Amino acid sequence: MFKRIMLASDGSDHSLRAAKKAAELAKLNADSEITVVYVIDGQTSKEDVLHNPNRTVVEEKRKMRLQPVTSLLNSENLSFKLEKLLGEPGPAIVDYANKNEFDVVVVGSRGLNGLQEMVLGSVSHKVAKRVKAPVMIVK
């Protein structure tokens, strides 16, 4: 039933917990596919470009950041692909989820710290409110 699964991830501990739940859902269906989505916002762009010599290294670092999630999915032998989105996390995830037909969207309850959340608002809240597919928020 959950064949096309979207997993929003930034490599944080919260997103790893979300990945575990996404993996459990994926295992229910033999031909399931997980799309791991990583959103690069302006702040991330700025930090990554400032700290790394060129784009190749930036992209490699980003892949490394997602490694806890990708190695978990690899070890479970699940089929998945990575998708990089640009923009603010909330709207970008909502937009991508609604443009592609997913059976379920899995997000962690929190990725940002408290202060950022106060200013930017909660990503999971936006996703739950605006994504048309069923949403699983992992605490």
Added chain:
Amino acid sequence: MRVGSHQNKLRGVYLNTTTIKEQWFGNVKGDVLAGIVVALALIPEAIAFSIIAGVDPMVGLYASFAIAVTIAIVGGRPGMISAATGAMALLMVTLVADHGLQYLMAATILTGILQILFGVFKLARFMKFIPRSVMIGFVNALAILIFMAQLEQFVDATWVMYAMVAGALAIIYLFPRITKAVPSPLVAIIVITVIALMTKSDVRTVGDMGKLTSALPAFLIPNVPLNLETLKIIFPYSLALAIVGLLESLLTASIVDDMTDTSSDKNRESRGQGIANIVAGLFGGMAGCAMIGQSVINVKSGGRGRLSAFVAGTFLMFLIIVLGNVVVQIPMAALVGVMIMVSIGTFDWSSIKGMAKTPLTDSIVMVVTTVTTVFTHDLSKGVFSGIILSAIFFVAKISKVKVTSTFDVAADRRTYFVKGQVFFASVTDLIESFDMLDTAKDVVIDLTHAHVWDDSAVAAIDKIVIKLRASGNVVRLHGLNEPSSLLIDKLAVHKQEGAKLSGH
């Protein structure tokens, strides 16, 4: 990663089919809206940076108009916003104080000429020699200097000033929760200005800091004597402005590249920055460059094309002409609040968070760059001290040569194994690792894991070989890689019969 190659292909297509028309009119709605948002966000910054530089607010506003519009036409990175900036304003403080506005205009034009030369000679590629820790130190120093420049506004200030700054900051950081359609710094400025006018508060306003005329900029050639004396005064400033301006512009271009997943022409951007500064200098503006914060706002607001920078510049000028008499009534407290936000946004907080994981020498370079800049108030001095220090650290790290030796009793042969980079910084250690009075009949120097880099290295090897020969050993070099052996063939003297060391 599957997605990686897919996007590279897309990027290629984008580049091949991108025409001037697309760069201008490929995203009209997004560009116009974003341009308006950026214009609104630019006004307070352009005024505040003028005040940092010690000139009338119009100088920064004219510069922002001239630079934004010119760069829209000639820049190499569509979607990036350039205008009067803090980094540049900080560099011109003493020039303005000692020699006045006309010399600043002249220096701005010379800055542009230098930047065009940098672009023509494709110096953007030398950016890679600037270590990342220097760039981070540069950004952090910029943030600290912008913050420190605000402190003088607090001298002799009443509690009203403190309350207004706090109020401005609260609006700036909390208003986006309500809507992001209007830039929150602008809302802060409007609210604080209204409060100041209603309470008839006598806090300092923009009008107290300098003149503001509601007129279009006019073409004028700076009124300075065209002689060597003038050049001597402005050249050091122009060079520093040119370098810092390009540094920040190319960094910003890379950030916009990443945010939009496209690429840009860095040399064209260097030339464009130069042309924009010449235009600014001829229309009564101060030197500027690309702005990280404004470019991020532009992209976030949907700006992608050249039109966005063009709209930002023209709409800014329109607002100043229409609202000039309102702008002079903005309390300085509101601008100080905006500048504190700019400095918080500019500072690279991840460099503090990540310090435990960063190599110690990188952190030292970052801190030295920051501290040097903050104390000299000169971003270019900070960058140079950072580059020099990291070069020294690099040489120190790479100059460790390891020499081990084995002795074959049967053959009466000693073999030295040299491992590492043999060059000017490592030759002393190398020579000291050899026993010049060795009694073995044969001495083999195995350089399989070494690389011979320069004439100092060859001279050192000469010295070792010739001294060992003098003690009656038969010396042989072994395992040289090709570049090393070519260099030795070219420079070494020990191969000649009866070679002696000259002058040793």
